[in-house]
Amino acid sequence: MYDYDLLVVGSANADLVIGVERRPAAGETVLGSDLAVHPGGKGANQAVAAARLGASTALLARVGDDGHGRLLLDSLRSAGVDTVGVLVGGAPTGVALITVDPSGDNSIVVSPGANGRLAPEDVRAASSLFHASRVVSAQLEIPLETVVAVASSLAPDSRFVLNPSPPRPLPAVLLAACDPLIVNEHEAKVILGDSAIGDDPEDWARILLAKGPRSVVVTLGAEGALVASRDGVSRVASVKVDAVDTTGAGDAFTAALAYRLGTGASLPEAAAYAARVGAAAVTREGAQVSFPTAEEVDAL
Ligand code: ADP
Secondary structure, three states: OOOEEEEEEOOOEEEEEEEEOOOOOOOOOOOEOOOEEEEEOHHHHHHHHHHHOOOOEEEEEEEOOOHHHHHHHHHHHHHOOEOOOEEEOOOOOEEEEEEEOOOOOEEEEEEOHHHHHOOHHHHHHOHHHHHOEEEEEEOOOOOHHHHHHHHOOOOOOOEEEEOOOOOOOOOHHHHHHOOOEEEOHHHHHHHHOOOOOOOOHHHHHHHHHHOOOOOEEEEOHHHOEEEEEOOEEEEEOOOOOOOOOOOOHHHHHHHHHHHHHHOOOOHHHHHHHHHHHHHHHOOOOOOHHHOOOHHHHHHO
16 A cells, blocks of 8 residues: 655765865864765665665655766666656755875765755645555755655654654654654753753653653664654664664664654564664664664674
């Protein structure tokens, strides 16, 4: 009855990466390595992660009519993502300009470009995609009003998963649609605001849940995650791996969790699977290229 296990609505960026000895100060020019260009953006990352696991996946996004847009469309299609919802034009493709020094510290400038032009009307015009999708996931690298439109465009039986990244305070109507809201420590703290919270992630999960989401997941890096719903709060064990690069771990986790919820898994079951996917992703360099297949997750 559904054509897609998962519809991702979100950003697609070209990540332009240059290695430098030292990141430049104001007014300074430094020489760096050859430029590396990688497909990225949280929306495209989640879509690629889900498709690689075998989920039938569509992406609703906007890229520019330019080389970076074509690079993104190619990487999505080669991962098996349906790009029928990827709109082209209106502004240049979003880019992240990233300089990385030998210690791994980076400085990043993001130009949202076409991502900033993904509008509520684009969401309304894609209603057939919403009606064809069991689960819809979103992040916050597109305009907030577009994400609010996503939450009000869901088919009656489909489920909404939000990773509010980059974090900002969320309107009640959006919080109420989340099942679950997925946050890391930093995102939890921003969404909870200054309401003096302690150091216990179980408390953050409970306080977040009281703000309206039907369920909450807090990701804890190498410590795993925890899930919270009306049934209570429970821990999701971490999977021990040798971490090489944690870029994209949260995107892989969210995509895997959303996909498994759509196949009928309970929230703790889906989160346990997602923790394995996140762990597999950190064993390899890069974002999209580090995302595992279902066979690689089983072998972990
Ligand atoms: P984000 O990238 O959004 O900050 P996290 O770093 O919490 O998200 O990672 C998401 C999930 O990926 C974690 O909940 C965990 O399951 C898995 N993960 C991340 N880092 C590691 C690690 N070093 N070892 C094992 N699993 C990890």
